[in-house]
Amino acid sequence: MAIAKKSVVWGVFAAGGTVAAFLFPALIALFGLVASGTVPEGLEYANLHGFASTWIGKIILFFVISLALWHAAHRLRVVFHDFGVRKDKIVAKAVYLVAAIGTLLTAYYLFAIG
Amino acid sequence: MSKRTLDIEVLRYDPEQDTEPHFMSYQVPCEEDWAILDALNYIKEELDTTLAFRWSCHMMVCGSCGMMVNGEPVLTCKTFVRDLPKDVRIEPLENFPIERDLVVVLDDVMEKLQMAKPYIIRKDPPPENEEFNQPRSALYKFKQYTMCVNCMCCYSACPQYALDSSFIGPAVLALAHRYNIDSRDQGKSERLDILADHDGVWNCSFVGACSEVCPKNVDPAAALQQMKIDGAKAYWLQKLPGGKS
Amino acid sequence: MSRNPYVRPVSPTTWYMRNGRYIKYMLREVTCLLVGFYSFFLICVLAILAGGSEERWLAFLASQQNAFWLAFHVIALLFYLVYMTFDWFQLAPKAMPLQVGEQKVPPAFIVAAHYVAWAVVTALVFLLAGVF
Amino acid sequence: METIHADVVIVGAGGAGLRAAIAIAETDPSLEIALISKVYPMRSHTCAAEGGAAGVKGADDSLEMHFNDTVSGGDWLCDQEVVEYFVSQASRELIQLEHWGCPWSREDDGSVAVRPFGGMKKKRTWYAADKSGFHILHTLFQTSLQFPSIKRYDEYFALDLLHKDGKCRGVVAMEMRSGRFFAYHAPAVIMASGGAGQVFPFTTNGAVKTGDGMAMAYRAGIPLKDMEFVQYHPTGLPGTGILLTEGCRGEGGILVNKNGYRYLQDYGMGPETPIGSPVLKTMELGPRDRLSQAFWHEQKKGNTVETPWGHSVLLDMRHLGEKKINERLPLVRELASSYVGHDPVKEPVPVRPVIHFMMGGIDTNLNGETQMPGLFAIGETACSGLHGANRLGSNSLTDLLVSGKRSADRASAYAKETGRSEDNPTLRAQAEDIVGNVRGLLQRSGGGETTAGVRREMRDSLESGAGIYRDEKGAQATCDKVAELHERFQGIEVNDKSNVFNTDLQQLLELRNLLDVAETVAEGSLQRRESRGAHQRLDFVGRDDENFLKHSLAFREPKGRPRIEWLDVTITRSQPGVRDYSGGKDK
């Protein structure tokens, strides 16, 4: 017997959960603000684009988005199980695949922003 | 002392007669300061000697009197009549097969207990003719996890165990963690190899119900999360050059 | 005849209806949908930025400015705070207990520290975003 | 009936039984051990022990002093070679437990902490807060899980011994969950079935302590020794009888009567010591027999407090402060708050003497050997002569380990020497008999008696005739009553006819054992016409070394009351003297 690979996803899940717990309320609030009609300065095109063009900005965005994705994916796997879907292997493949695609897209777009 | 009569519904099951369990009602004149266990003993002595249930110490340490009282897994010697409504429903611990009446089959957890290797594992011999030195700070790290009375209430509360009984479960994993973090022990990696595998600690989704119902404040949920962290760390350590694979 | 242990059935799909604490747990777990949603939402934002055209960005912002999205974000925020963020903080001391010498740091203290840190982070994000 | 062969059968998986099992498994893994227990090991009543286990620790302490405390505490009825061996092994066993992971409380420097205990001249009681027995039991149980040669039979109720040609050959037991019977054949049987406090109405002893092992041995012709010595613990919670450990007083708790007066100074345990700094071996740290007797007198004088649960005195721990109580006596706080609604941090807690421990038991020597070759007995069910007429608190837990280890060594040697027992017609017939007897109990009908009814009368009778103070008339009445109840036992019907977990039947079987034990307690109380230790006769005040520096041995008679024989006490170096608890004046 050996320590299961699940420990790896679990580690990412935990890290992602922490990121999501701390940052996402603020992000949701920002989009809420946009929806209410006021676009905060930071979300103006130039500022946002500027931020995403810096290395530090890229690194932050990459980690926040991808960790949160893996957090969501892992939890979703459990949710499927908890709602009675017992094809864990397939579920796991599916949710992690989506997370992986999201991670790649994030990296790709961040690159593309230049 | 004043009495209070409770209407107690007890789930009964006689495997030799019944195809499934059914409730039976008893009116029990309780003393004010009784625990539910006293009411059960009253039933057994005065009303119906055929009722089967386990108990021994009547002082919250032997762990044998765990049952569902009004839907919650509790020690019946620690659950007082004064804190209950007039209608009380007593059932055997959930998530275990019913052997008879309020007695459940515990084989599964008893077997799992063995898997946790709940004993000190040493690579070096212990000090000769004297005790290990263990500062209180080291003792208090794991002390809480030594308080488990094996009442199995946490197993009754844990939905992951309910959904899939191959999960090793809260009390056993907490006990393994207790030894893992005991300064005298050197068997952590041996235990993690078994317990951080499938069916082990990863099947816990941190519902936390185990800790909410634990009558001894063991907080198995905490132990399990810490064990996950230890497991994840150990995984990478094994991957490192020089680590065992 | 003798032993014949009776196994009580557990419904794999509706088990959580048995007890309030399970329902609460399930609400926490489904917050993952929100995390997933907003993650992809952010990826969309990146995609637009990567497109390099300000018009498209403004069009995107405009498409956001309506009652539906406002309601969505407000509800999402409340739900998220209660069942994800605060819950996560509540459970943090279990996963990472602190002990100073012989004394366990009270869990309430650790939880409180999380709230403070969260407030700081949130303020920082707002500051960066130019909300104030 | 199924037959199971083993090299050693151990009946009882409490502290004593588990220690013995581990000792055998460690020294010779080839020996198969069958460990039978009527409850899961961790439910055994060792878990209830709170205060701690004695073993010389400090540099200022010595084996000699532990020996002297034990012998004088036992009012010189101790067999001194047993005591000598016991004190010499005590600390080694406690260290062994530490190596196995027992979470002993610690001093500032990280060494194991010791606390003062009643009747002990030095601090030598090792403790794990106030759950010492609990931690000892769980440490032993968990440690035992690593030995594949220990085969457990949990929730098997042992019924009676198998023996042939005067040698013990095994035991018959019933699996509770199936009602099936099993004959265990083994050359060596170790009885570790615990005490018998349930013969009394008001006790700290759990439901499991029904003297089964004592009764099994007694029925097999082996005498029970010193059964008249029954210890009352001075501080039980009124109502439930739940124990508040002697550790309460060890840490500095005081006993007062309704006038707030520390009455112990009136009973040879003065002078009064300062509150909060207890002095060893005096006042509240006197021995249990003396403290319980003092309560009796206070009650007679009308100095006790009336509570909803009867007369009590008050145990005041408020001056210890919340921090110390939480650290050292958390269980006590929880128990007192839950069961009598008094938080010891804020108010004194009502307490009263309560039946606690059987000094007597199956007659054994230092090795745990009984008069029947092949049968060993250890722990509370045995009487090796260690505790004499009054056990000192915290000597018992240590005894489980010391006697468990020693007799395990003897039993494995004996088992190897003797070889496996064969199935043979005599034993088979005996086993059938035992089983037939139980089936008979199950099947009989009619008769207006109930288990609960007969049990209650037995208990009340023991309390009135064999309680803290006894006299000829009362003891005689109890003997007669128990004999009568033996008859009436035949009129009890078992309502429950099920094979599965039939606790109705189990309680009846336990009652049979209790009645057997009860008759020896009563008879001993009647025939020991002196006052010594826990046995106090109002009509024979004072110790009578001339006639009674002897163990009583109760033999079962096929008809009628038990026969008592007397056996000399082994004295090696301490001649009977005065038990002095007036504050450090003795040598």
Ligand SMILES: Cc1cc2nc3c(=O)[nH]c(=O)nc-3n(C[C@H](O)[C@H](O)[C@H](O)COP(=O)(O)OP(=O)(O)OC[C@H]3O[C@@H](n4cnc5c(N)ncnc54)[C@H](O)[C@@H]3O)c2cc1C
């Ligand atoms: C409340 C309390 C507090 C105490 N505190 C202290 C203390 O602080 N210090 C101290 O030194 N001593 C203390 N004692 C005394 C001490 O705890 C006991 O004497 C000791 O634990 C007895 O251990 P044992 O192994 O002999 O028996 P137990 O632990 O009682 O175990 C008996 C075993 O025998 C089994 N058994 C019994 N009958 C049968 C049967 N018919 N078939 C199969 N199995 C059977 C039971 O299942 C059980 O496993 C205390 C006692 C009590 C009650």
Ligand code: SF4
């Ligand atoms: S962890 Fe708590 S609930 Fe679970 S078995 Fe132990 S004492 Fe009981």
Ligand code: F3S
């Ligand atoms: S309830 Fe079960 S899922 Fe984990 S936190 Fe407790 S073991």
Ligand code: FES
């Ligand atoms: S009877 Fe022992 S814990 Fe309740």
